Structure formats: structure tokens, C-alpha cells
Amino acid sequence: xxxxxxxxxxxxxxxxxxxxxxxxxxxxxxxxxxxxxxxxxxxxxxxxxxxxxxxxxxxxxxxxxxxxxxxxxxxxxxxxxxxxxxxxxxxxxxxxxxxxxxxxxxxxxxxxxxxxxxxxxxxxxxxxxxxxxxxxxxxxxxxxxxxxxxxxxxxxxxxxxxxxxxxxxxxxxxxxxxxxxxxxxxxxxxxxxxxxxxxxxxxxxxxxxxxxxxxxx
Amino acid sequence: xxxxxxxxxxxxxxxxxxxxxxxxxxxxxxxxxxxxxxxxxxxxxxxxxxxxxxxxxxxxxxxxxxxxxxxxxxxxxxxxxxxxxxxxxxxxxxxxxxxxxxxxxxxxxxxxxxxxxxxxxxxxxxxxxxxxxxxxxxxxxxxxxxxxxxxxxxxxxxxxxxxxxxxxxxxxxxxxxxxxxxxxxxxxxxxxxxxxxxxxxxxxxxxxxxxxxxxxxxxxxxxxxxxxxxxxxxxxxxxxxxxxxxxxxxxxxxxxxxxxxxxxxxxxxxxxxxxxxxxxxxxxxxxxxxxxxxxxxxxxxxxxxxxxxxxxxxxxxxxxxxxxxxxxxxxxxxxxxxxxxxxxxxxxxxxxxxxxxxxxxxxxxxxxxxxxxxxxxxxxxxxxxxxxxxxxxxxxxxxxxxxxxxxxxxxxxxxxxxxxxxxxxxxxxxxxxxxxxxxxxxxxxxxxxxxxxxxxxxxxxxxxxxxxxxxxxxxxxxxxxxx
Ligand code: B1M
Numbered sequence: 001x002x003x004x005x006x007x008x009x010x011x012x013x014x015x016x017x018x019x020x021x022x023x024x025x026x027x028x029x030x031x032x033x034x035x036x037x038x039x040x041x042x043x044x045x046x047x048x049x050x051x052x053x054x055x056x057x058x059x060x061x062x063x064x065x066x067x068x069x070x071x072x073x074x075x076x077x078x079x080x081x082x083x084x085x086x087x088x089x090x091x092x093x094x095x096x097x098x099x100x101x102x103x104x105x106x107x108x109x110x111x112x113x114x115x116x117x118x119x120x121x122x123x124x125x126x127x128x129x130x131x132x133x134x135x136x137x138x139x140x141x142x143x144x145x146x147x148x149x150x151x152x153x154x155x156x157x158x159x160x161x162x163x164x165x166x167x168x169x170x171x172x173x174x175x176x177x178x179x180x181x182x183x184x185x186x187x188x189x190x191x192x193x194x195x196x197x198x199x200x201x202x203x204x205x206x207x208x209x210x211x212x213x214x215x216x217x
Numbered sequence: 218x219x220x221x222x223x224x225x226x227x228x229x230x231x232x233x234x235x236x237x238x239x240x241x242x243x244x245x246x247x248x249x250x251x252x253x254x255x256x257x258x259x260x261x262x263x264x265x266x267x268x269x270x271x272x273x274x275x276x277x278x279x280x281x282x283x284x285x286x287x288x289x290x291x292x293x294x295x296x297x298x299x300x301x302x303x304x305x306x307x308x309x310x311x312x313x314x315x316x317x318x319x320x321x322x323x324x325x326x327x328x329x330x331x332x333x334x335x336x337x338x339x340x341x342x343x344x345x346x347x348x349x350x351x352x353x354x355x356x357x358x359x360x361x362x363x364x365x366x367x368x369x370x371x372x373x374x375x376x377x378x379x380x381x382x383x384x385x386x387x388x389x390x391x392x393x394x395x396x397x398x399x400x401x402x403x404x405x406x407x408x409x410x411x412x413x414x415x416x417x418x419x420x421x422x423x424x425x426x427x428x429x430x431x432x433x434x435x436x437x438x439x440x441x442x443x444x445x446x447x448x449x450x451x452x453x454x455x456x457x458x459x460x461x462x463x464x465x466x467x468x469x470x471x472x473x474x475x476x477x478x479x480x481x482x483x484x485x486x487x488x489x490x491x492x493x494x495x496x497x498x499x500x501x502x503x504x505x506x507x508x509x510x511x512x513x514x515x516x517x518x519x520x521x522x523x524x525x526x527x528x529x530x531x532x533x534x535x536x537x538x539x540x541x542x543x544x545x546x547x548x549x550x551x552x553x554x555x556x557x558x559x560x561x562x563x564x565x566x567x568x569x570x571x572x573x574x575x576x577x578x579x580x581x582x583x584x585x586x587x588x589x590x591x592x593x594x595x596x597x598x599x600x601x602x603x604x605x606x607x608x609x610x611x612x613x614x615x616x617x618x619x620x621x622x623x624x625x626x627x628x629x630x631x632x633x634x635x636x637x638x639x640x641x642x643x644x645x646x647x648x649x650x651x652x653x654x655x656x657x658x659x660x661x662x663x664x665x666x667x668x669x670x671x672x673x674x675x676x677x678x679x680x681x682x683x684x685x686x687x688x689x690x691x692x693x694x695x696x697x698x699x700x
Contacts, residue, residue, distance in 0.1 A: 154367050
């Protein structure tokens with residue numbers, strides 16, 4: 001019975017029905033299933049399969065993102081239950097991400113953020129046109145492992161350097177890895193400003209983020 | 218320095234892409250969206266103007282809901298015809314609904330160096346050099362800032378770019394990179410010096426302004442406020458939607474047109490509320506997201522359809538259109554680039570879009586290539602020839618000549634042939650040599666395009682800007698830099 005329900009949750013994640021994912025997750029909690037069980041045996045397998053289908057070209061980006069949304073919604077529901085049990089779902093790492101000040105390009109940054117969370121990272125997305133101090137305070141507050149800085153304009157990419165400088169000033173630079181990306185950004189720019197990683201697209205961003213986590217531990 | 222521009226006018230070819238009924242449906246759906254869903258105007262200044270004109274404004278979300286009647290009344294105030302003036306009046310561009318003009322693209326972040334072949338970050342010298350080459354090409358009617366002057370401070374970069382272009386070209390300039398009030402005021406000051414005063418500039422706008430909307434259904438603070446300042450000075454202002462199917466717009470093309478249309482006409486209406494009768498234009502570069510990567514494609518059948526459809530909307534509102542074309546995602550000037558740029562430009566011209574952007578960029582408007590610029594100019598010359606269509610009259614039916622030549626004769630030496638030779642198109646980059654001639658160097662369009670660009674760049678630069686004005690420009694820029 002509970003196995004059937006978990007399988008249904010998996011299916012609803014893959015099938016792109018975020019509303020159903022929520023309803024089934026709620027039902028599972030009501031039936032007394034453990035939140036960890038729901039996550040590890042219902043949600044995560046769904047996300048894994050969606051990811052595999054995407055890599056094989058059977059799924060397109062919207063399929064993958066809707067699956068991630070379903071999982072995220074369910075996680076929000078489960079979070080307080082985990083807290084109540086003094087449990088934590090161990091994420092791969094915590095990421096604060098945003099588009100730097102003066103820049104309102106959102107699509108690429110959000111894509112990177114969503115793909116990171118689909119790959120097990122806990123992501124705090126600060127949106128676009130984010131002030132330096134907001135990056136710094138969010139990193140402090142969440143004890144983030146990685147900060148992701150997106151910049152799409154040649155006039156705003158300098159903001160990536162400014163965040164790094166602010167991190168040094170706040171004494172946080174050793175605690176957090178800096179990942180940069182966006183249309184005018186390159187590996188050489190990343191090196192020039194002392195970032196820890198650069199990625200040209202979302203898939204690359206996941207790989208670099210995973211590598212940075214490896215370097216941290 | 219060019220003395221004429223090659224526009225496409227009186228086209229003989231046309232395309233039926235949307236019926237009048239289709240356009241009306243798109244229009245009504247758009248008004249419904251603006252009225253019921255609303256559009257975000259994150260500028261207190263803009264919201265005040267909208268409110269004074271009866272819009273329902275939510276100051277917290279900054280969303281304005283504007284009634285269809287108000288939108289229609291405001292749009293009716295926009296002048297249907299105006300001219301993009303050039304420093305040399307022979308290069309003026311009347312936007313009268315009967316011309317298509319090609320401009321360079323903007324604004325890339327890297328350039329493939331004409332001499333070293335290296336792909337590197339662009340600088341002010343590059344803006345100057347590209348403007349020299351673009352100036353030399355009749356196909357290029359106006360300049361966009363093709364690439365960014367990244368060696369100049371961000372707060373004055375847009376001004377340095379304009380200065381570089383105006384130093385070497387007398388063609389009209391349109392910019393998309395002036396996004397704040399301070400730079401906009403300075404750009405107007407520079408343009409006014411060039412025009413001979415603010416009143417003259419209003420009469421002969423040497424500069425026009427392009428701002429972006431933020432799909433779906435939003436505007437940008439800086440862009441709105443800079444746009445209002447430009448409109449106040451009488452500079453033509455356009456708002457460009459880049460709604461992308463499946464991400465910032467619906468997957469369906471009609472729905473995408475509705476979203477983009479709502480953004481553009483709501484901004485144009487705002488300009489008319491603030492400065493009734495100011496020259497405005499519709500601008501668009503809709504596309505479809507790549508389904509696998511989410512990338513901005515800048516090519517493909519959806520882009521081509523948008524290219525043709527959008528001018529029908531602009532015509533419906535009786536304003537000129539600036540249409541993104543030539544925006545290939547190809548990484549070098551190759552097969553993909555030729556396919557993308559030929560189709561996109563053909564489709565946009567088929568409905569006589571007034572301004573086409575933009576020649577010369579690769580990789581979705583990110584990398585400038587001189588080769589691509591020259592090749593795009595050649596595509597334009599093919600379009601120019603094609604849209605003349607086929608003239609049918611006594612002279613072109615050539616009955617006399619046919620009679621005289623008769624069966625088995627030759628037209629090669631007939632006087633009718635020689636008289637009309639100018640009507641046949643001559644390539645500069647197409648390879649029509651023998652196979653063995655090709656085998657000698659195995660060269661072709663890319664090498665020839667590059668060598669033409671190098672030739673122009675190797676000439677002594679002809680700086681047409683009055684040195685006294687240049688000094689004035691530098692002072693204005695310095696003031697901006699000093700804050
Ligand atoms: C943290 O780690 C990481 C790691 C990887 C990261 C990362 C962070 N962030 C991104 N990545 C990477 O992974 C992502 C996913 O694969 C990728 O993200 P991307 O964002 O690259 O990819 C997305 C999935 C799809 N791509 C995009 O969304 C960007 C596409 C292009 C065409 C583009 C778009 C769509 C837009 N734009 Co703008 N825009 C352009 C872009 C040209 C281009 N081809 O890139 C560019 C960047 N824009 C430009 C300009 C000039 C502008 N834009 C502006 C506005 C807009 C729109 C609002 C219309 C729209 C954005 C809509 C939105 N909600 O985000 C204005 C900026 C206003 C501002 N203050 O920011 C405006 C100034 C135009 C104007 N006059 O208003 C140009 C910059 C030129 C320069 N020299 O700096 C530009 C190159 C186009 C051009 N040639 O003109 C990677 O870069």
C-alpha cells in the first residue's frame with residue numbers, strides 16, 4: 001500500500017504534475033509515512049528518472065523543470081516535518097545564487113538555480129539586480145557553500161568582482177566558493193577576478209558546483 | 218565614406234502570413250491582457266503618468282492595468298511617418314512604410330580580430346573600426362553600436378560608443394545601450410551639438426533609441442525612464458520585445474505575439490501619454506527557446522515567422538518597425554549562418570519591415586565577425602534584387618529582340634541585352650569560378666569577405682567629425698564620468 005503510494009509519487013514527479021505530487025505527499029504523511037521515506041523512495045527516484053530521460057533526449061527542459069518544481073513543492077511541505085523530527089535531508093550543498101546589481105537577465109540564472117536544486121543542492125535564489133550586501137548577508141545567514149553570480153552585460157560583469165571583494169572584506173571568502181557565469185563571462189575573466197569556477201551553461205554549472213563541493217570537503 | 222544607402226522599396230513580392238481577422242484577434246487578446254492582467258512598470262514616474270491617464274495602478278506590485286480604449290487613443294497619436302536623419306542628409310532614412318533598411322547588429326561582447334583572427338573582448342577602437350567598415354557598405358543604412366567599448370567606464374560606455382561611430386560615419390545611429398537618465402541626457406546633448414541645437418535635433422533626429430521590455434509583461438526601470446527623456450527631446454524611441462516561446466512567452470506563436478505586443482504597445486502608449494505625437498517605433502526580436510538547453514536561438518522557423526508577422530502588427534498600429542533579423546546562433550560564418558540570416562531577412566522584408574537589425578554578429582548576437590558583416594551585406598544585395606520582382610511590360614517582354622535573334626541565335630551580342638545588363642545581379646562573394654580555379658587556393662566567401670574588410674581597415678581613416686565637436690563630446694563624457 002505505502003509502496004504503491006511511493007511509486008505514485010515517483011510517477012507524478014516524472015509525469016510533471018506538481019499539484020498531484022503535493023496531494024500524494026500530503027496523503028503519505030497522513031498515512032504515517034516517514035518524511036525521509038517519502039523523499040528517498042518517492043521524490044528522489046522521480047527526479048533521477050526525469051534527469052536520465054533529459055540526458056537521453058526523451059525529455060525537454062520544460063519537462064525537467066516541472067519535475068523539479070513538483071519535488072520542490074513537496075520538499076516545502078516536508079521541511080517542517082523534518083524539523084519536528086530533528087532530521088535534515090542532507091543536500092549536496094547550499095548555494096546562494098543571483099544576477100548581479102544593475103542586471104535584470106533572469107532566464108539563465110534561474111535555469112542554473114533550478115538545475116542545481118534538481119541535482120540535490122539547496123538553492124537560495126535572490127533574483128535579479130541583487131545588491132552586493134544582499135549576497136553577503138544571505139551567504140552568512142545560510143552558511144552557503146557556494147555563491148553563484150550571473151552577469152549578462154559587459155557593464156555589470158564587474159559586479160562579480162565586487163561581490164568577491166566584499167566577501168574578502170566580510171571575512172567570508174575562505175568559507176564560500178564563487179561560481180560565475182553569463183554571456184560575456186569566460187574562464188579567463190573568472191581567473192582574473194579570482195572566482196573558483198566558471199561554467200558556460202547549466203549542465204556545466206552542475207559539474208563545476210559538484211567539483212567545488214568535492215574541493216571543500 | 219558612403220554617399221548612398223541601398224534600401225529595399227516598392228517591393229514586388231509579398232507574403233500572406235496573417236489575415237486581417239488574425240491581426241484583429243491578436244489585437245483584442247492583447248488589449249484584454251493589458252486591461253485584465255496588466256503590465257509591470259517599475260518606475261514611479263511612469264506609474265504616475267499612467268495613473269493620470271486612467272490606468273489602474275497597483276503601487277506595490279507596480280503593475281498597471283490600462284483600458285483598451287486608452288491604449289488605442291494613445292497609439293493613434295503616434296506619427297505614422299518620420300525620418301531617421303543622418304549627418305549627411307543624402308543618407309536620411311524616411312520611415313514611410315515603403316522602405317526596408319538594414320543596420321548593423323548590437324551589441325556583441327567579443328570580436329574576431331580582422332588581422333589576428335583571435336576572438337577577444339571588444340574595445341572602443343573596435344567600435345570605431347566596425348563603424349568604418351559599415352560606413353563603407355551601401356547595404357548598411359544605419360549603425361547600431363555593434364560591440365561594446367569594454368575599455369571605457371561602464372557609466373559612460375554608451376557615450377564613448379556613439380562618439381566612435383560619429384567620428385567616422387555620417388549615417389544615422391541607433392543605440393540600445395543607454396539605459397539611464399544621466400547617459401541619456403548626455404547623449405542628447407552630444408546629438409544636439411551635432412545637429413546644431415536641440416530644436417534642430419527634434420527636426421532632424423540623428424540618433425534614435427531602442428529599449429528592451431522584459432518578457433513576460435514587464436518593463437525595466439532604467440529603460441522606461443531613459444526612453445521618456447529621449448521622447449521628450451523628440452528622439453524616436455522604440456521598445457523591443459524578445460518574448461521567447463516556451464520560456465518568457467507561450468509556446469504557441471500566436472500567444473507569444475500577444476505577450477510581446479502587450480509589452481510593446483503599452484510602452485509606446487506611455488510615451489504618447491507623456492509626449493503626445495512623439496516619434497515611436499515598434500521593435501521585436503521574438504524567438505523560441507531551444508528545447509534542450511534553454512538557449513536563445515536567434516534562428517529557426519519560429520524566428521522567421523515572427524519576422525514577417527510582426528510588421529503586420531506594427532502596420533496595424535501605424536508605427537514603423539525595427540525587427541531583429543540576421544541573429545544567427547552559428548559560431549562562425551557557415552551554413553547555419555547563411556540559412557538563418559537569409560530566411561530571417563527574407564521574411565522580415567517580405568512584409569516590408571522598416572528597419573532590420575543586424576548584420577555582423579554570430580553566436581546569438583554575441584560575437585562580431587567582419588566576414589559575417591560582409592556576407593550579410595551580400596545577402597541584403599540578393600534581397601534587393603529579388604524584391605524588385607519581375608517587371609512585365611513591352612520593353613521587358615523583349616519581343617523585338619526575340620524576333621531578331623530567332624531560333625538558334627544568340628542574345629549575347631544583341632543591343633537589348635547590353636541595355637538591360639544592369640538588371641542582373643552580380644555577386645561579390647559567391648563562387649562562380651571553375652573547379653580548377655577554386656583548387657588553386659581553395660578559397661571562397663570567407664577569405665574574400667575578410668580581405669575586403671582588411672582593405673577598408675588598412676585605408677587611412679576618414680574622420681568626418683569636426684575636431685571642435687570631438688573636444689565638446691569629450692567634455693560631456695568627462696562630466697558624466699566625474700559623476
Ligand atoms: C552562477 O554560475 C553561473 C553559471 C552559468 C551561468 C550563470 C551563472 N548565468 C548564466 N549561465 C550560463 O548558463 C545559463 C544556462 O545555460 C546560460 O544563461 P544565458 O542567460 O546565457 O542563457 C539563457 C538560458 C538564454 N539566454 C538569455 O536569456 C539571454 C539572451 C539574450 C538575447 C538577451 C535577452 C533574452 C534579454 N535581454 Co539582453 N539579452 C542578451 C542575450 C544575448 C545572448 N544570446 O546571450 C544580451 C546579454 N543582452 C544585452 C543587452 C544590451 C540588454 N539586454 C537587456 C534586456 C534583455 C531582455 C529583458 C529583453 C531579455 C532578458 C529576459 C529575462 N527575463 O531574463 C537590457 C539590459 C537591461 C539590464 N539592466 O539588465 C539591454 C541593455 C538592452 C536594452 N537596451 O534594454 C546584450 C549585452 C551586450 C553587452 N555588450 O553587454 C546581449 C548580449 C544581447 C545583445 N547582443 O544586444 C549561460 O550563460
